[in-house]
Structures are given as C-alpha cells and as structure tokens.
Amino acid sequence: MPGHDYRPVDYDRLYYRLDLEPGASEADIKHNYRHLAQILHPDKWRHPTAVSMRWADEQFKRMKEARELLEAYWSVHHAPPVSRSALSIAQAEQLHAQMQSLLAQRERVRGELDALRAERTRTLDEIQRMKIERDVLRGELVGLRDEAHVARAHATTVEPQREAAPQAVDAPSRPNGGMRDFLFSRFDDPSRGWLLTLSASVFACIVIFVLAHLIVSVALAPIARFEAGRWFARMLQWALVAGGVVLVFGWGWAQRTLYRAGHAGREHAVALPADETRRRVSAALRHEPHYGAEWSVESYEAAPDETRFALRALLRFSSGGQPGARRHTVTFYCQARAAGAAQTALAYDFAVAAPTWWLVPAARVVRDLRKRLDADLGAPR
Secondary structure (H helix, E strand, O other): OOOOOOOOOOHHHHHHHOOOOOOOOHHHHHHHHHHHHHHHOOOOOOOOOHHHHHHHHHHHHHHHHHHHHHHHHHHHHOOOOOOOOOOOHHHHHHHHHHHHHHHHHHHHHHHHHHHHHHHHHHHHHHHHHHHHHHHHHHHHHHHHHHHHHHHHHHHHHHOOOOOOOOOOOOOOOOOOHHHHHHHHHHHOOOOOHHHHHHHHHHHHHHHHHHHHHHHHHHHOOOOOOOHHHHHHHHHHHHHHHHHHHHHHHHHHHHHHHHHHHHHHOOOEEEOOOHHHHHHHHHHHHOOOOOOOOOEEEEEEEEOOOOOEEEEEEEEEEOOOOOHHHOOEEEEEEEEEEEEEOOEEEEEEEEEEEOOHHHHHHHHHHHHHHHHHHHHHHOOOO
16 A cells, blocks of 8 residues: 555654643643644734745644644543654565555455355255245144044044943034034144135135125116116125125134134043043033023033043023024033043033024134133143
8 A cells, every 4th residue: 555654653743843842741732732823823823924824824734733643642542642763664664565465365354254155145045945844844744743633532532432431422513524624724734824814815805706796797787777876786796795704704713713622622631630620611611701691511421430421511592692582502512531640531522503694603602611611621732
C-alpha cells in the first residue's frame, strides 16, 4: 500500500505546537489550545494581510490537529503519551512488506473460509433431505402402528376371555367404522395429516359449490332470464353453499371426534384397581352438562371377585332440550379386567344413533365424556 505512513505519531512535536512541554496534562492541553485560539483563529487574527492570514490559518489547523490527537490519546490511555522516535525509512519499508504478506495470507484464509462455507451448505442440504425422508418413514411407521393397535383392540373386544368373567356387553354397531378409522388415521398423521385435511377441505368446498350451482341452474332456469331472477338465483346458490359447508364440516368434525374417542378407548392399562376403576367410570357418567340429559346404565355385569366388569350406558337427548323429543342416543360401553395388584386393563367405545344434522351435539357428548374418563383414569398409553 504505497502512500501509507506507518510511522508512530510524534507526540512531543504535538505538545510543541500547543506551546507545551511533553507530558503536560489534559487540562493544560485544553487551556493552551483555548489561549492560542483566541490569537490564531481567523476571525480574531489582528493582522488582516493575505500572507499573515494564510500563516495564521495554517498554524490554527496544526494546533487543532495536535489538540485532537492528544485528547484522543488521553481518552484511551488516561496518561500522557510516551515519546517515541520515528521509524527509519528502512524500518517503514520492512513494516510495509510485512503488512503486504499479512494481507496476502488474509486473502488465502478468506478463500479457504468460502470453500468451507460452500461445503457446509451442501452438508446442511443433505441433512435436510435426510430429515424429510426420516419424517416420511416415521409417518408410515405411525400409520402401521395405529393399524396394529386398532387390530389388537378389535381382537380383544371380539374375543374376550370367558373364564370366570361376566358375559361381554355387545358393542354398539358402528356403520362404516372401518372406513372412518382408515381415513381419520391418515388425517391424524403428524407428518402429512395437515396436508390431507387441507386437501379434503378444498375438495369438499369445490364439490359443494359445483352442486349448488347445478341445483340452482336446473331449478331456477325459467326465472334466470330476468334480473331479479338472476339475483335470487345467486342468493340461493350462496345460501346452499353456506349450508353445505356447515353441514359437511360439522359432519367431518363429528366423525373425527368419534374416531379419536374410539382410538383413545382402545384397551390400555390404568394404574387403579378394578373396583376403583368401576367407581370412577360411574362417577364420570353422572356428570353430563349437555341438554339436561343423563346417562342411564342399561346393563352391568361383574365377576364375583370384582376383578372384571362390563357395562353399557345410554344417553337420550335432543339439542332443543324438549323432553318429548329425546330420540337421539349415544351408547357407551366399557370392559375392564384386573391386570395386576393395582392395575386394570380398560377398553371403552361409543356409538351414536342420530341424524346427520345432530351429529355435532352427539360428538360433543362423546368428547366431554372421553375427557372426563381420561382425566379421572389417565390417558391411554
């Protein structure tokens, strides 16, 4: 770098510019600078000839530079500067050569760092690809595990042990339960369930819109030629779309709630004796806040030593709260057997007998009872 001066500052010469001895204090620097500025400042110089003004201006600039350098040194070191002799030309050239060598080394190191960064970027991309493959495999494993749990729970429910046990309570029939479990097990997949849910929602909205358009086009074709008829057709179409969306998404939420309740009720271990488990299940059935309805135990069978029991309960309700219209039912059945000194194997399930437009209230009943059971007995492991 030609043109750069690497020699240290001669602080003694700076002191002399301010009419001070080397090593003077910071207060003396300020005092002398102010005193000399009263004399040499261009606005206060008393000899307004061109030559004298030029000289005074140059002296003022040199004095200002000396003050700034000395005050900067004092602000950093809080001590007077130590005088050092200036470097010789040979020493300055040697220092310049060393600086050039260091700059070349810096460029080489910078190139190596850029290569390392590029390698790190390639490594991170490879790791990200491996993570995506791992998540896909994990989702497939979760799906297989859920299918295995469903098959095990079904086998346990269909073929209970008969020795010294009560007669099994018949499980309520659930039409299309296999298809529902198959679909919603995919929707609950943590790796890609959100994508399936979003895709199904968009598809359902498109189908509802197309059906509403077809229905309105066919039914109101004679009056669609008039402006008022077209306006009425559009209003009717959007009303059908809104009603269809509410009905379809309410039905989907209800089916998903019933699936999760059945999935949570597969046979699992409870850290309670069988008699305490029975008491807590009965207590959960006595708290039903919806529609003024209550669970009624239709059948209950237990082993003589109370190590096994099976019960079937029924809830009749109507969303309007009218006593004479309680024709919708939710059936709850439960089986339990002792699995140790203080452990019980519990399995329960639900079935709903209600029209499609009453599935949401029924699903709320199922959801609340499932939450009470999980809170009182412990969520299935």
